[in-house]
Amino acid sequence: MKKLTADKLFRWTATAAGILILGVLAAVFVFLLIQASPVFFGDRAAAEKTISSFTGGRTTSFLAFVGPLIFGTVLASGLALALAFFVAVGIALFISHYAPKRLSSLLSYVVDLLAAIPSVVYGLWGALVLVPNMYPVWQVVNAVFGWIPLFAGPVSNPPRTVATVAVVLAVMILPIITSMARDIFVQTPLLQQEAALALGATKWEMIKLAVLPFGANGLVSASMLGLGRALGETMAVLMILSPGSTYGIHLLTASQNQTIAANIAAQFPEADSLGVSTLIASGLVLFVITFIVNYIARRITKGGGKLTFRKKEKK
Amino acid sequence: MRTPDFDKFKPTRSSLAARKRTDMLMRVLIYAAFLVAVIPLVSVLYTTIVHGITRFDWYFLTHNMRGVVGGLYPYGGILHAAVGTLEITLGAMVISVPLGIMTAVYLVEYSAKKRLHKTISFFIDVMSGIPSIVAGLFAYSMFSLIFGPGTVNGFVGSAALSILMIPTIVRSTEEMLSIVPVDLREAAYALGVPKSRTIVRIVLRTALPGIVSGVILAIARVIGETAPLLIAAGSISSTNFNLFSGRMTTLPVYVYNEFQQGMASCPAGSALGTDAWGVCVPGIRMERAWAAALVLILLVLVLNGIGRLVAKVFAVKTK
Numbered sequence: 001m002k003k004l005t006a007d008k009l010f011r012w013t014a015t016a017a018g019i020l021i022l023g024v025l026a027a028v029f030v031f032l033l034i035q036a037s038p039v040f041f042g043d044r045a046a047a048e049k050t051i052s053s054f055t056g057g058r059t060t061s062f063l064a065f066v067g068p069l070i071f072g073t074v075l076a077s078g079l080a081l082a083l084a085f086f087v088a089v090g091i092a093l094f095i096s097h098y099a100p101k102r103l104s105s106l107l108s109y110v111v112d113l114l115a116a117i118p119s120v121v122y123g124l125w126g127a128l129v130l131v132p133n134m135y136p137v138w139q140v141v142n143a144v145f146g147w148i149p150l151f152a153g154p155v156s157n158p159p160r161t162v163a164t165v166a167v168v169l170a171v172m173i174l175p176i177i178t179s180m181a182r183d184i185f186v187q188t189p190l191l192q193q194e195a196a197l198a199l200g201a202t203k204w205e206m207i208k209l210a211v212l213p214f215g216a217n218g219l220v221s222a223s224m225l226g227l228g229r230a231l232g233e234t235m236a237v238l239m240i241l242s243p244g245s246t247y248g249i250h251l252l253t254a255s256q257n258q259t260i261a262a263n264i265a266a267q268f269p270e271a272d273s274l275g276v277s278t279l280i281a282s283g284l285v286l287f288v289i290t291f292i293v294n295y296i297a298r299r300i301t302k303g304g305g306k307l308t309f310r311k312k313e314k315k
Numbered sequence: 316m317r318t319p320d321f322d323k324f325k326p327t328r329s330s331l332a333a334r335k336r337t338d339m340l341m342r343v344l345i346y347a348a349f350l351v352a353v354i355p356l357v358s359v360l361y362t363t364i365v366h367g368i369t370r371f372d373w374y375f376l377t378h379n380m381r382g383v384v385g386g387l388y389p390y391g392g393i394l395h396a397a398v399g400t401l402e403i404t405l406g407a408m409v410i411s412v413p414l415g416i417m418t419a420v421y422l423v424e425y426s427a428k429k430r431l432h433k434t435i436s437f438f439i440d441v442m443s444g445i446p447s448i449v450a451g452l453f454a455y456s457m458f459s460l461i462f463g464p465g466t467v468n469g470f471v472g473s474a475a476l477s478i479l480m481i482p483t484i485v486r487s488t489e490e491m492l493s494i495v496p497v498d499l500r501e502a503a504y505a506l507g508v509p510k511s512r513t514i515v516r517i518v519l520r521t522a523l524p525g526i527v528s529g530v531i532l533a534i535a536r537v538i539g540e541t542a543p544l545l546i547a548a549g550s551i552s553s554t555n556f557n558l559f560s561g562r563m564t565t566l567p568v569y570v571y572n573e574f575q576q577g578m579a580s581c582p583a584g585s586a587l588g589t590d591a592w593g594v595c596v597p598g599i600r601m602e603r604a605w606a607a608a609l610v611l612i613l614l615v616l617v618l619n620g621i622g623r624l625v626a627k628v629f630a631v632k633t634k
Contacts, residue, residue, distance in 0.1 A: 010511030014425055017417030018435045021481065025438050028445070028453045028478070035456040090348025098345055107349070114356050116615050118539020120567040121608045124574055125359045128601065171355045178352075202338035232446020234542035235567075239574060261448045265542050273464055276455075283452045287445065294444035 029287075036281035038274055050274045054267060055245055066282050068245045072257030073286070076162050076237065077230035079251065080169030085223055088174050092181035093207060108182060115175035123239030126168040127160075131240060134159050134167070138252050149249060156254035160242035163251040168236045173226035180222035184215040217300055224297030228290045237262035260286040360612070367609025370602045376610075380552035380564075386579035386595040393607050395554040396569035399469060402558045403548060403565055404538055406473030407480055412530055414477075415484030416519075422485070423492040424514055443482035450478040451543025458547075469555070469563035472548030476537045483536060487529025491522040524629035531622035535615050541567035566611050573604035 039047050039062055048060035055065050095107050135157050145151040188211045196206040237259050243266065248256035258266075264279045271279060370390070378392035418435065426432035454475035458466040495518050503513040519526070549562035550572055564572075581595035596602065 007509045007511045010514070011425060014417050014421035017414050018421040018426065018431065020414060021418050021435060021442070021485075022438055024478070024481075025442055027457065028449075031456040031460060032449075032453055034460060035452075087348045087351050090345045091352050094345045094349045098342065099349075110356065111352060113616075113619075114352065116535060116619050117356075117359055118541070118567055118608075118611055118615060120539065120541040120570045121359065121363060121612060124570060124604055124608055125362060127574065129358065129362050171352075174352055202334055204338040204341040205334070207341075228444050232448065234446075234448045235571065238542075239571070261446060261542065264448055264452070265545055268546055280452050280456060283446075283449045287449045290444050290446055291441060294440065298440055 032280055032284050032287070036277055036284055038277045039281045042274070042277075046274055047278070050272070050278055054275065054278065058245065062278070062281065065278070066260070066285055068247055069258055069260045069263055069282060070285065070289070071247050072162070073231055073259040073261070073289070075249070075251075075257060076165050076169060076241075076259055077227055077233075079162065079166035080173060080230045081223055081227045083166055083170035084174045084177060084226060087170075088177035088222075088226075089181055089219065091174070091178045092185055093211070095178075095182050096185035097203070097207060097211065108179065111175050111178050114171065115179075119172065119233060119235045120239075122168055122172055123235040126164065126236055126240045130168065131158050131160060131164055134164050138163060142252055150251050152250055153252065155252045156242075159252065159254065160240055161252055161254050162241065162257050165237050165241045166251070168240060169230045169233055172233060172236065173230050176229055177222045177226040180225065181215065181219055184218035184222075185211055188214045221297045221300040224293055224300070228293045228297065231290050231293065232261055232286065233259075234261040234265050238265050363605060363609050363612055366602070366605035368606075370606035371609055375603075375606055379554045383552070386581045386597050386599045388594075390596070390599060391603065393566065393569055393603075393610060395551065396564045396566045396607065397610075398554055398556060399548065399563035399565040400538060400567075402556070403469050403472045403476065403544065403563060404534060406470055406558055407476035407537060408530070408534065410473060411477035411480040411484055411533075415481045416488050416526065418481075419485045419488035419492055420514060420519070422489055424510075424518070439482045439485050442478065443486070445478060447475075447479055447540050448542040448546070451475045451546035453478065454543065454547045467547065467549045467562055468560055469548055469558040472544045472563065472565070473558070475543035475547045476540060479537050479540060479543070480533045483533040484530055487532070488522070488526050491525030491529065492518060494525075495521045524625055527629075528622045528626035531618055531625065535618035535622065538618065539567055539611060539615055541571055544568050545571065566607055566614075570604050570607045570611065573600045573607065576600050 039050075047062075051062060051065045052058075052060045059065055091111060095104050095111075099107055135155070138155050138159050138161070141151055141163075142153050142155045146153060192210040192214070193206055196209045197203075201209060238261075241258065241262060242254040243258035243262070244255035245258060246256055250256060260282050264283055267275065267279055374390070375392040376397070377394055378389065379395035380391040383389055383391035418439075422432060422435060426435070454471045455467070457474065458471045499517050499521060500513055503517045504510075508516070544565050545568055548565060548568070550564040550568050551562040552564075555561045555563050577600065578597050579595075579599050581597050
């Protein structure tokens with residue numbers, strides 16, 4: 001009889017832990033909402049004054065305050081993803097198909113080391129090592145691609161710009177995309193690969209025919225997860241970027257954009273209670289954006305099997 | 316019957332060469348991609364070691380920042396930050412390890428195919444996507460509402476970090492529990508062992524190395540978190556041993572603070588080393604930031620190494 005109750009007790013504890021997690025997540029949302037509410041439902045004049053002090057008198061509405069921040073966040077992380085994606089796929093292919101078998105676990109460990117380094121160290125490295133060294137690179141980019149508005153001048157020196165931030169963010173999300181892509185590439189059916197080779201395909205053609213189509217969904221999902229990580233990254237942006245609050249798309253010019261996360265960290269220490277509320281409200285916006293991105297990523301992973309199946313049927 | 320003209324299908328020599336060229340080009344690009352990833356890794360490690368080693372000594376590890384002015388002696392250290400990191404991380408462990416492991420037990424052992432299983436699983440995915448700064452804001456908001464506005468202490472930081480740790484621990488534990496063979500469980504049931512005892516004595520025991528390794532890796536992940544602690548735990552220049560009261564500096568926050576303050580001011584004449592207290596070092600803050608970053612990297616790498624070693628050495632053979 002005593003054992004039975006112990007059994008039940010354990011069961012209830014486990015269930016309670018699971019439900020507590022749901023509670024915690026609900027609490028995250030509720031507490032943030034409560035703390036953010038004064039901005040929207042409190043004293044209008046005071047809220048407007050706070051926002052106007054955050055934006056240097058540019059605006060008094062929350063949307064106009066958070067808009068450029070959203071734009072800056074998406075711009076920096078999107079660019080980081082664009083930079084990281086092809087490199088990550090290349091590394092994953094290198095580990096799964098090109099490197100000698102014995103080396104591959106060592107190589108994936110090297111890539112995992114990139115993920116282990118704390119973001120504040122990346123920030124320090126970015127600000128003190130990368131920024132001084134990037135100026136000539138951006139000058140070349142500007143000279144060659146200057147006709148594209150994104151790369152139009154003037155090139156700031158020191159380049160504490162979105163472009164430099166994107167490079168650091170790309171390094172930070174590289175291991176996430178790589179490790180997921182590698183796991184998928186390794187699972188490509190061996191028979192399909194051998195069939196491609198037997199038809200006389202070169203190694204690259206085999207990869208194009210068998211490996212990449214098999215991994216396509218996984219790649220999209222992996223890059224979404226990487227994007228989610230880049231969206232929430234604070235320290236690297238905070239320490240490198242010279243902030244601004246415009247919708248500017250000139251990547252090589254400083255003081256144009258700022259991200260939500262970095263803005264929170266920068267303004268928080270000096271904010272009064274209404275200022276904190278405003279920042280928390282912008283944090284909620286960030287939460288929603290990352291939630292959507294991660295949700296899409298999970299949806300694609302889950303539907304992945306079906307999608308490839310359907311494709312096969314069509315053929 | 317006419318034989319088909321096989322020559323029609325013969326690849327021309329130039330098309331073969333083009334295919335080979337493409338193959339070679341892609342090979343080179345893929346090798347290059349790997350090199351591109353190694354460059355930042357080597358650069359980060361190299362610069363941190365080279366810059367960090369100048370201040371990295373016993374003095375640095377055993378002194379805090381009290382009474383440190385400009386670039387003058389005393390040069391200060393990271394004792395307070397190390398204590399803060401240790402206590403806050405321990406606090407986060409105390410919250411998230413039992414919660415994470417019990418949730419994983421529930422997900423694997425009790426809730427299969429129930430609706431609650433799907434819900435919890437989904438929200439753990441959501442949780443793992445929470446940006447770290449939002450976790451910091453959450454902990455700050457919660458403690459502000461409960462203990463009065465502006466409550467900032469080490470434990471708030473622990474709460475913030477545990478939000479980031481829980482999903483990692485649940486996922487790794489879940490994986491470890493699900494590879495424990497069903498035979499083991501069935502053998503225990505056949506001997507009349509109740510379920511809870513089976514789980515604790517057989518399943519958790521078998522999966523223990525994997526779980527420990529997962530926990531260590533989760534610690535390695537959160538120990539470098541800066542943004543949430545910047546908000547939730549603040550910073551202070553003296554050593555604070557009390558997790559539940561007063562601000563607490565942690566190593567990552569220390570790195571950021573030192574970096575942010577820029578060059579130190581030196582009184583005229585002291586830079587030459589004539590000062591009775593010692594030489595004034597204008598770049599002292601950057602040196603301290605690099606040295607603390609070196610400590611942080613060493614910490615993370617050692618934790619990672621231990622985590623992997625535990626998983627490898629103590630792994631229970633499942634076959």
